[in-house]
Amino acid sequence: MLKNSIFAKIFKNRKLSNSEDLFEFTSYIPKNIIYDDWSNSLPILLKAYEKKIFVLIIGPKGTGKTTLVRKFAEIIKKPLYSINFSLRTKESHLVGTTVLENGSTRFALGIIPKSMKEGAILYLDELNAAEPDVLLRLDEALDDRREIVLKEAGETIIVKAHPDWFVIATINPLSHAGTKELPPQLLSRFPIRIHLDYPPIEIEKRIVKMYINKPIDERQLELAIILANKLREAAKVEDIYYSPSIRETIAFAKLISSGLDPRVAAEIVFANVYYQWGDVEAKKVRDLIVSLWGEWE
Numbered sequence: 001m002l003k004n005s006i007f008a009k010i011f012k013n014r015k016l017s018n019s020e021d022l023f024e025f026t027s028y029i030p031k032n033i034i035y036d037d038w039s040n041s042l043p044i045l046l047k048a049y050e051k052k053i054f055v056l057i058i059g060p061k062g063t064g065k066t067t068l069v070r071k072f073a074e075i076i077k078k079p080l081y082s083i084n085f086s087l088r089t090k091e092s093h094l095v096g097t098t099v100l101e102n103g104s105t106r107f108a109l110g111i112i113p114k115s116m117k118e119g120a121i122l123y124l125d126e127l128n129a130a131e132p133d134v135l136l137r138l139d140e141a142l143d144d145r146r147e148i149v150l151k152e153a154g155e156t157i158i159v160k161a162h163p164d165w166f167v168i169a170t171i172n173p174l175s176h177a178g179t180k181e182l183p184p185q186l187l188s189r190f191p192i193r194i195h196l197d198y199p200p201i202e203i204e205k206r207i208v209k210m211y212i213n214k215p216i217d218e219r220q221l222e223l224a225i226i227l228a229n230k231l232r233e234a235a236k237v238e239d240i241y242y243s244p245s246i247r248e249t250i251a252f253a254k255l256i257s258s259g260l261d262p263r264v265a266a267e268i269v270f271a272n273v274y275y276q277w278g279d280v281e282a283k284k285v286r287d288l289i290v291s292l293w294g295e296w297e
């Protein structure tokens, strides 16, 4: 195995990826996704797909953006590649990287060329949490030629997108921690924009009930959604640090449907998270709970 070890040494200098970078993206066609299209977003996505105009979904966390995209992929029966952007997302995740395998090197395609070749849906989640240099590379890949030039592969490789290739991105409002403004040229790659917000009370009730398989105390569920909406409003104007999502109202409903006292469930789901920012924050929310559910016995 001498040959291999020499090989390994030579390639060490070429900044080969370490095991952390070896992550290879896979796709799947979602099935049985529960989604209530209350905002009529699916018809817009289907039209955009027909014309292959890329879509940007804007909205706070937990308003159903990811679930909408999964439902859409299920409907059109196309594989979905997803990447959730953060400060740790690197260019190599997007375009690919040279990896060392059994002593020889191989270029592992990143999520962009992989999805392009397959004619899959590329889902760029929370795009505005990425570093600017990563976004720059993405911008290049999303231009009208629908191809990507990979110089990283040693030789120059051009990957052309299959005609079915489609891209959907999401961004969180700038009030969310860690978000940055998207550069205008990148925004312009997504000319169709869908705005998703928290639903009206009656619709949120309907959505939550889709996840519960027994009858639930409507009044208690309504109180929890009223509380969630008050907290969402407060978070919007930065009075508090956290905005509860539909995931939280679903969790509340599951707890009370399994017999937990609603006020205790409200504390667990809605109040305790604020201890992260100290007792004063949590106290504000506990007071709200008391005002909605009455004094503690």
Ligand SMILES: Nc1ncnc2c1ncn2[C@@H]1O[C@H](COP(=O)(O)OP(=O)(O)O)[C@@H](O)[C@H]1O
Binding pocket: 034, 035, 036, 037, 038, 059, 060, 061, 062, 063, 064, 065, 066, 067, 068, 207, 210, 245, 246, 247, 250
């Ligand atoms: N319209 C909807 N229909 C069904 N479930 C929904 C809907 N909106 C949100 N949810 C549920 O709320 C939770 C958060 O949704 P998610 O898609 O992860 O939000 P986001 O991607 O905007 O953060 C999930 O459990 C999801 O299934």
Ligand SMILES: [Mg+2]
Binding pocket: 062, 065, 066, 067, 125
């Ligand atoms: Mg999401």
